[in-house]
Amino acid sequence: MAMSRKVVLTQRPDGEPAESDFALVDAETKPLEDGEVLLKVEHLSIDAFIRTMLDDRDGHHGKVDLEAPVMALGVGRVIDSRSSELQQGDAVFGPMGAQTHVVWPAAMLRKLDESNVPARTYLGALGMTTGLTAYAGMICVAQVKAEETVVVSAAAGAVGSMACQIAKIAGAKVIGIAGGAEKCDFLRKEIGCHDAVDYKSGNLVENLRESCPEGINVFFDNVGGDVLDAALDNIAKCARVIICGAISQYNDMTKVTGPSLYLRIPERNASMLGFTVDHYAEQFPTMEADIADWIQRGELSLPEQIEDGIENFPGALIKLMTGGHKGKLLIGL
Ligand code: NAP
Numbered sequence: 001m002a003m004s005r006k007v008v009l010t011q012r013p014d015g016e017p018a019e020s021d022f023a024l025v026d027a028e029t030k031p032l033e034d035g036e037v038l039l040k041v042e043h044l045s046i047d048a049f050i051r052t053m054l055d056d057r058d059g060h061h062g063k064v065d066l067e068a069p070v071m072a073l074g075v076g077r078v079i080d081s082r083s084s085e086l087q088q089g090d091a092v093f094g095p096m097g098a099q100t101h102v103v104w105p106a107a108m109l110r111k112l113d114e115s116n117v118p119a120r121t122y123l124g125a126l127g128m129t130t131g132l133t134a135y136a137g138m139i140c141v142a143q144v145k146a147e148e149t150v151v152v153s154a155a156a157g158a159v160g161s162m163a164c165q166i167a168k169i170a171g172a173k174v175i176g177i178a179g180g181a182e183k184c185d186f187l188r189k190e191i192g193c194h195d196a197v198d199y200k201s202g203n204l205v206e207n208l209r210e211s212c213p214e215g216i217n218v219f220f221d222n223v224g225g226d227v228l229d230a231a232l233d234n235i236a237k238c239a240r241v242i243i244c245g246a247i248s249q250y251n252d253m254t255k256v257t258g259p260s261l262y263l264r265i266p267e268r269n270a271s272m273l274g275f276t277v278d279h280y281a282e283q284f285p286t287m288e289a290d291i292a293d294w295i296q297r298g299e300l301s302l303p304e305q306i307e308d309g310i311e312n313f314p315g316a317l318i319k320l321m322t323g324g325h326k327g328k329l330l331i332g333l
Helices: 046-051 130-143 157-168 181-191 205-213 226-232 277-296 308-320
Strands: 004-008 022-028 036-047 074-081 089-096 101-105 148-150 174-178 195-198 216-221 234-243 271-274 306-309 328-332
Touching: 004 101, 022 130, 022 308, 036 089, 046 308, 130 157, 130 216, 130 234, 130 277, 148 157, 157 174, 157 181, 157 216, 157 328, 174 181, 174 205, 181 195, 195 205, 205 226, 216 226, 226 234, 306 308, 308 328
Parallel strands: 148 174, 148 216, 174 195, 216 234, 234 271, 306 328
Antiparallel strands: 004 022, 036 074, 036 101, 036 328, 074 089
């Protein structure tokens, strides 16, 4: 057994989450049963879907119970095992939860190959909720083509940074939308976007028109709301608008605001397509192989921002929702 420090939900957030919605508790892990392993969690993925699980509603991802550890995907290391599948020292991926140690059945975990990349890469560039999501949206759903103009919202975040780079590898002209001049610089210099547009400054509709004079062929949307409307006003004929997420809506899912300019879709013979990454599970091995290949060839890299300590989990989630990070946001333990 081990002592585990956990972040539990003490009250449901009213709008933006606050530190006071969470508490730290210490508890011993349960004794191991046959087929189970004891894990020391090493990194936790801070993901937008976590916010949607804090409400008192059974949404797409389910809900976190009060006084229970907050849900988070993570990677960890086996420190004790009663499973023939996993040995001490193995690195694994799974639904770790916001805690330092956890006991899980080995069958719920994926053993990771650390020979080419560190285990935490399976939360970022090779992560289901990050790299594989960007791949599914950009390649499988948008079917991006060379020479097309692609716009990505929340482009300086985890999924966005990957989506921009995947579109660029496909030969597209890529424009990222992000909040603030520093993030736009990051998109141009580190992510390799052809241009970047700051949605917090000036008129987004006009600024997108300037960056995309021929119109947008693919809009990969992570944000929804006004940003989606500004992009819709700039779509080209036969554009594909890909709904990956709508983070601007997650703090109040009882009043989700849809786009007011959706008539641009029929006017421009365009389509709006949504997806969730789990529908593409059969293609995960191909996606992982392609992304690993791009990393090895130096064509793609995902900057990481790692905040150390389980006590920083609530702050990191608040940071994700308010844009205080670039690239992939992780908790290191
Ligand atoms: P992220 O992009 O790393 O972080 C979220 C970013 O959203 C922030 O950095 C912030 O950037 C931006 N943002 C927050 N509120 C905003 C607002 N009101 N208006 C405009 N921008 C806002 O997070 P992520 O985990 O990679 O998730 C990105 C999106 O992917 C989310 O919508 C998530 O739900 C979606 N997702 C979808 C799937 C799927 O299967 N479809 C899977 C995983 C994730 P700025 O500083 O630029 O504002």
